[in-house]
Amino acid sequence: MFALFKKEVQSYFYSPLAYVISALFVLIYSLSFITWITSLEKLNLQFSFAAIFYDQFFYFIFLIPMLTMKTFAEERRANTEVLLMSTPLNVFKIVMGKFLAIGLVFFMIMALTFLYPLITTMYGEVRWGSLICGYLGFFLWGMGCVAVGMLVSSFTENQIIAAIFGEAAMLLLFFMDGFSQIQWMQNKPVLSSLLSAVSPKVRFEGFATGVFRLSDMVFYILFITVFLAWTMISVEKRRWNRG
Amino acid sequence: MVEIKNLTKQYGQITAVNNISFTANKNEILGFLGPNGAGKSTTMNMIVGYLPPTSGQILIDGMSMNENPKEVKKKIGYLPELPPLYLDMKVIEYLKFVAGIKEVPKSEREHQVARALSRLKITDMRKRVIKNLSKGYRQRVGFAQALIGDPQVLILDEPTVGLDPNQTMEVRNLINMLRKDHTIIFSSHILQEVSAVCDRIVIIDKGQIKAVDTKENLTGAAEGDIVYILKVEGECKSVEAVLKKISGIKNIMEVNYVDEKTSEFKIELEAEDVRKEIISEMLENDMSIIEIKKMTMSLEDVFASYTRGRSYSGLATEEIDDDKK
Numbered sequence: 001m002f003a004l005f006k007k008e009v010q011s012y013f014y015s016p017l018a019y020v021i022s023a024l025f026v027l028i029y030s031l032s033f034i035t036w037i038t039s040l041e042k043l044n045l046q047f048s049f050a051a052i053f054y055d056q057f058f059y060f061i062f063l064i065p066m067l068t069m070k071t072f073a074e075e076r077r078a079n080t081e082v083l084l085m086s087t088p089l090n091v092f093k094i095v096m097g098k099f100l101a102i103g104l105v106f107f108m109i110m111a112l113t114f115l116y117p118l119i120t121t122m123y124g125e126v127r128w129g130s131l132i133c134g135y136l137g138f139f140l141w142g143m144g145c146v147a148v149g150m151l152v153s154s155f156t157e158n159q160i161i162a163a164i165f166g167e168a169a170m171l172l173l174f175f176m177d178g179f180s181q182i183q184w185m186q187n188k189p190v191l192s193s194l195l196s197a198v199s200p201k202v203r204f205e206g207f208a209t210g211v212f213r214l215s216d217m218v219f220y221i222l223f224i225t226v227f228l229a230w231t232m233i234s235v236e237k238r239r240w241n242r243g
Numbered sequence: 244m245v246e247i248k249n250l251t252k253q254y255g256q257i258t259a260v261n262n263i264s265f266t267a268n269k270n271e272i273l274g275f276l277g278p279n280g281a282g283k284s285t286t287m288n289m290i291v292g293y294l295p296p297t298s299g300q301i302l303i304d305g306m307s308m309n310e311n312p313k314e315v316k317k318k319i320g321y322l323p324e325l326p327p328l329y330l331d332m333k334v335i336e337y338l339k340f341v342a343g344i345k346e347v348p349k350s351e352r353e354h355q356v357a358r359a360l361s362r363l364k365i366t367d368m369r370k371r372v373i374k375n376l377s378k379g380y381r382q383r384v385g386f387a388q389a390l391i392g393d394p395q396v397l398i399l400d401e402p403t404v405g406l407d408p409n410q411t412m413e414v415r416n417l418i419n420m421l422r423k424d425h426t427i428i429f430s431s432h433i434l435q436e437v438s439a440v441c442d443r444i445v446i447i448d449k450g451q452i453k454a455v456d457t458k459e460n461l462t463g464a465a466e467g468d469i470v471y472i473l474k475v476e477g478e479c480k481s482v483e484a485v486l487k488k489i490s491g492i493k494n495i496m497e498v499n500y501v502d503e504k505t506s507e508f509k510i511e512l513e514a515e516d517v518r519k520e521i522i523s524e525m526l527e528n529d530m531s532i533i534e535i536k537k538m539t540m541s542l543e544d545v546f547a548s549y550t551r552g553r554s555y556s557g558l559a560t561e562e563i564d565d566d567k568k
């Protein structure tokens with residue numbers, strides 16, 4: 001499984017994709033960092049890195065399908081799926097190897113933004129506790145999105161389609177708690193509370209404000225587990241249906 | 244070593260493989276011969292555990308894929324129809340990766356990769372990115388991949404497709420070299436190729452097995468036949484009439500109308516020296532021979548003999564009659 005993990009991580013650096021994504025990511029982060037800093041004096045607010053995450057997540061999650069689009073779609077198109085499937089690797093290991101590899105790439109990209117808090121310590125004070133909490137929440141939500149993106153990729157042979165439907169899924173996840181607030185939903189309290197209970201964004205609020213709740217963390221882990229399991233089933237099912 | 248029992252695969256309504264059974268013994272090369280769409284690749288994908296069979300059983304070294312997938316898969320090296328390559332990788336990186344996923348012990352990896360490279364004569368190419376290799380070299384990298392992990396069973400799906408004649412010979416030699424400690428099943432639609440290296444041959448068509456036999460019996464049945472192509476200046480009908488009178492001709496397999504004055508026949512002779520008789524008969528009847536050449540049996544002929552039978556049906560006379568009406 002380690003060999004697959006290593007190959008997957010490397011594959012992001014063969015193509016310009018990983019560099020482009022990290023550049024975009026850092027750019028977005030920097031822009032919002034600058035916006036916050038410049039508005040601080042006017043508003044006399046307390047600055048929080050986690051708030052940037054919360055503020056900018058909308059943009060961030062759109063980068064994730066670009067990381068996940070090729071996971072299974074490309075394997076299938078290039079006919080390398082048969083190589084993976086005819087070696088001692090099983091579906092669990094294949095999915096986990098790929099998931100962990102994207103996790104590492106995502107982590108590396110995220111780590112780039114850590115530069116800003118480091119610079120800040122030189123000139124001011126950083127509240128490390130809430131910072132780490134924010135990063136943790138961001139990472140967990142990101143990995144949840146990765147799991148969803150991988151599932152979408154396992155449905156198709158076409159990377160572009162995987163990317164487009166991945167984006168759609170991200171949108172859906174992002175606006176899920178929004179849906180639960182609309183008038184129509186308010187009349188159906190059960191459905192509404194259910195929707196906001198499973199909305200990953202709601203869970204992120206705690207992390208973003210520096211409040212660590214075990215239940216939130218468990219939620220994300222469960223969320224990831226469900227989607228990874230679904231991906232495994234989907235990959236296995238494809239094998240039965242295709243030739 | 245590889246036992247296949249009543250294997251069936253259906254893709255929706257299509258039955259790609261229909262209740263086939265055969266066995267490849269230890270250290271034997273089994274040729275898997277069939278035309279396009281016969282179900283060769285489907286069968287191979289099932290043997291290696293990629294495609295689940297609709298029904299039937301596959302035993303590798305007495306073990307079934309369902310019971311012990313990990314151990315069984317370690318015993319098999321597979322070269323699929325399209326070599327499964329990661330185009331962005333270098334050849335050596337790719338082979339090391341394959342060694343990794345096949346769980347080759349770390350200490351052996353270096354050695355196995357080097358051996359596979361040298362066996363396929365691609366050591367010089369090891370630093371090249373696979374994307375930039377020609378089709379033939381890609382095919383060889385795919386073959387090298389199948390050898391990693393030192394599997395006892397090799398499943399090769401049309402390993403020589405896309406290779407030039409020299410490379411084809413080299414791959415055949417390699418297969419010959421591997422025969423002493425490997426069980427090899429390899430598919431092809433070229434009879435010569437299969438008969439050159441295989442101990443036994445399975446002929447498959449439309450998902451069904453047409454024949455399983457040793458090379459000698461099977462190609463003997465086909466190649467023992469003496470088949471000539473005869474091109475004669477003369478009208479089809481009259482030439483045929485002359486040919487029919489020659490007792491040494493076992494069977495007129497094909498009659499081709501070339502033009503008004505020329506006709507071509509595919510004939511099977513009882514013995515080589517019947518040829519002389521044909522030539523003299525032709526001269527006597529004032530028909531000059533344009534060409535007479537010996538046929539090597541093609542896959543179609545072997546198929547014909549296993550599927551249609553071989554009796555002569557007097558095609559020419561009927562055809563010409565039809566034309567007149």
Ligand SMILES: Nc1ncnc2c1ncn2[C@@H]1O[C@H](COP(=O)(O)OP(=O)(O)OP(=O)(O)O)[C@@H](O)[C@H]1O
Binds near residue numbers: 242257278282285
């Ligand atoms: N995924 C699939 N879905 C539906 N039918 C399929 C699929 N794959 C193969 N088939 C059908 O199954 C039959 C056998 O195909 P297969 O690829 O096994 O043939 P083959 O013997 O390998 O032929 P070739 O010499 O062209 O490689 C064909 O009729 C093909 O159309």
Ligand SMILES: [Mg+2]
Binds near residue numbers: 324
């Ligand atoms: Mg095929």
